[in-house]
Amino acid sequence: MEILEIWSWVFLALYVIVMLILGHIGMRRVKGADDFATARSGYGPVVLALAFTSTVASGATFLGIPGLAYSYGLPVLWYIAGYPVAVYLGVWLCHKLVGRSGMRLGSRSIPEYLGDRYQSAGLRIVTAVFTLILLVYLAGQMVAGIVMFEMMLGLSSSWALGITTIVLLIYLVLGGAHADLLTDSMQGFLMLLLALGITFLFLFGVGTDGGLGEVIKSLRNQDIEMVGALHGGNSIFGSPWAVIAIFVAHVPLGLMPHVANKLWAIKDEQSRNRFILLALIFGIALPAIGLGGLLARAVLGDVLIGQDGAANAALPALFIALMPAWLAALLGIAILAAVMSTADGLVIATSQVFANDLYRRTYAPLWHSDLDEQAVDRNALVISRWTTLVAMFFAATIAWISLDRNIALLTWIAIGGMTAALAGPMILGAVWKGVTRQGAIWGFICGAGTFIIAHTGVVSGDWFTGTFLSGPGEWFANQAPNPFACATIADIVSVSVTFIISKVSQALPEEHVSRIFETSG
DSSP: OOHHHHHHHHHHHHHHHHHHHHHHHHHHHOOSHHHHHHOTTOBOHHHHHHHHHHHHHHHIIIIIHHHHHHHHOGGGHHHHHHHHHHHHHHHHHHHHHHHHHHHHHTOSSHHHHHHHHTTOHHHHHHHHHHGGGHHHHHHHHHHHHHHHHHHHHOOOHHHHHHHHHHHHHHHHHHHHHHHHHHHHHHHHHHHHHHHHHHHHHHHTTTTSSSHHHHHHHHHHHHOGGGGSSSOTTOSSSSSHHHHHHHHHHHGGGGGSHHHHGGGGGBSOGGGHHHHHHHHHHHHHHGGGGGHHHHHHHHHHTTTTTTSTTGGGGHHHHHHHHHSOHHHHHHHHHHHHHHHHHHHHHHHHHHHHIIIIIIIIIIIHHHHOTTSOHHHHHHHHHHHHHHHHHHHHHHHHHHHHTTTTSOHHHHHHHHHHHHHHHHIIIIIIHHHOTTOOHHHHHHHHHHHHHHHHHHHHTOSOGGGGTTSTTHHHHHHHHHTTTOHHHHHHHHHHHHHHHHHHHHHHSOOOOHHHHHHHTOOOO
8 A cells, every 4th residue: 555545544534533523513413303404593604604615615616627727727717716706796695685584484495495485385396306406416526536535545436436425424414414514614624724725836836847937838838728818629718708607607506505505504693794704705715726727737747638537636636746645645635525515515405305395395284284393303304314315325326427527517517407497586586576486486497497408408500500590599509518608598597587477477475575575683
């Protein structure tokens, strides 16, 4: 066994021990299904901001974005700089309404919140079922875990996947949202330290002979496109539209089910603004990890190009090349923390689809009406823990067949669909009181449907040849490989449909709308 693998096993063991301790603490704090799902009013702004930021960042930020930077160079800076600003713009627009009204309504999940916000059981069920697309997002985090375990521990893909799954399962089944928040806050702190360290390495060009200037020179010598404002050979960074799409697509990201439910864990109303400010500061810092991909390309050359999924390993490969074995192993665990911090939130959100949205709010009122609230709550807690196991199994299966995909682009198969569906009901619904039940439902369906149609490439430009739609049709078909462009188009559709249908459909009761938008407590 090589020295790197020995150090990696040592740090992994320490990491797992800490995660299990935090999971046990979380278990002791769980008083019922609501606590398992939300940890309602349980944490202050610093802990919550670290947890929130680390959940948003994910393995896509710590492996996928460096992989894109390694492949395409400086144009990826648009992604690094743009996405945190967009995410926290969306959170800023919605956090007070979603946080306050969700607390008043007693919401445990985003599907439940939307159902109560628009007085629609149908919207709750549709949102809950569609939330299962997050299993693809979870699979992306598990692929990131596999990459780390393969490189740092010398494990095969199957063993790497197994360990990733088991570590997550143990502490989440124990402590639910409490374990999620406690572990995510610690992991967020590690991720911040790593991001600052990577920024230092990049700015001083560590590993090259001439500092930052040598890094840029190396990129230029390898491919002139890598030092331009745009990368003409790639649809994701190849045009101003593509750059705008990156920003717009990320605006609803902070309202994803596994992220937005953390807004209900804030201890008190006075802490809410501090939480948003801290989350913004942390959120802007974390994507700087992508600079490591640029440095990796300058130091390592193009050795990872041409191998399916190999660019995902750019950052750990850089650590191995530049650092002593013990430090490379320690930094590898920090990347693993990024993977776990998003994966655990996704598992909790998925478990609540079955335990809360489908059982407690849909099945129990119809067929368990003879049970008291405490009995229903106990059943929901049991379902939460068992469905955590089931969700991990299906996500692991998806991860196994997706090993050759870029992690950032794999996760956006799920993110794009979910954010597009939520854009109308959540974003427009947070700033305009006029959104109706029908507007929200059709905005959700049309946003999700548009993303699926656009990103799957089922529309061919040939369909429009010889018609006045030839140009627009070909342009739309060409967006298929770019998940950000597809999500932006779908976001626009979701908001537009929500607005138009709301203008011509029955308004919600004025008393209910006033309660939702009430500014006190």
